[in-house]
Amino acid sequence: MKAKELIEELNIGGFAPEITCDTVKSGDPETELKKVAVTMFATVDTVRAAKSWGADMIIVHEPTYYDHMEVIIPSIVEERKKALIEESGIVIYRYHDHMHHREKDQITEGELHYLGLEGDFERTPYSASYILKTKTPINALELAKRMEKELGIAHVRIAGERDKKSSTIAACFGTPDGVYELLRDENVEIVLTGEACEWKLAEYARDAAALGINKSLIVMGHIGSERDGMRLLAKRMQEKYTSFETKYIECGEVYMYTDK
Ligand SMILES: [Fe+2]
Ligand SMILES: [Fe+2]
Incomplete structure (x- = not known):
């Protein structure tokens, strides 16, 4: 060939x-x-x-x-x-x-596959950003540890709520559109992304958690x-x-x- x-x-x-x-x-x-x-x-x-x-x-x-x-x-x-x-x-x-x-985003499929996160992911209005409803609720700390173990990321960073269980996750791998909008969505509990603007996204998540809202931002690094x-x-x-x-x-x- x-x-x-x-x-x-x-x-x-x-x-x-x-x-x-x-x-x-x-x-x-x-x-x-x-x-x-x-x-x-x-x-x-x-x-x-x-x-x-x-x-x-x-x-x-x-x-x-x-x-x-x-x-x-x-x-x-x-x-x-x-x-x-x-x-x-x-x-x-x-x-x-x-x-x-593709009909199914191949990058998102690969990430969720190796992460062992089960559940269907659906498109959002934002290109290459998806919503995943997990079958088993998970908190940001468990998810970050799983990323380090299964995806080999050296240091995953969490802003906002670390310990409350969540089941609505926005998967915004790389640096796609809509990360801020999905973070602000009241139905979304955890946002996963590659790179993040700290003063905006991470501080929003930190304040949300301090106000009692179940909201986390997990920054994986672009490659991770x-x-x-x-x-x-x-x-x-x-x-x-x-x-x-x-x-x-x-x-x-x-x-x-x-x-x-
Ligand atoms: Fe990328
Ligand atoms: Fe990409």
């Missing part, structure tokens, strides 16, 4: 936007595939790891050059990274919009909140495709800590 044929198959599903960031960023789409790496970010280290594994293609969720539509603003970093990628000859394909805009969607994609590709090998490459969280 060629890279362009795999891309065509991945994109089946009724989502065909006029403008999308889901394009080939580097390499030749005619490349015959033997090894395909799946990762969250094409970091310098994941490109090197893919290269030493012998990958022909890397499927990523996020931009490689720090801009959503990959408009490259030249500096020594972009120049060196581009040289590294071009020298590798690997096809890089960004798979972002299709992941989120989305990479499991790519992990699930890699697993499904391993099961579906036998003409090439698929491997999930972990890009790791972007921050380091003093204790880990």
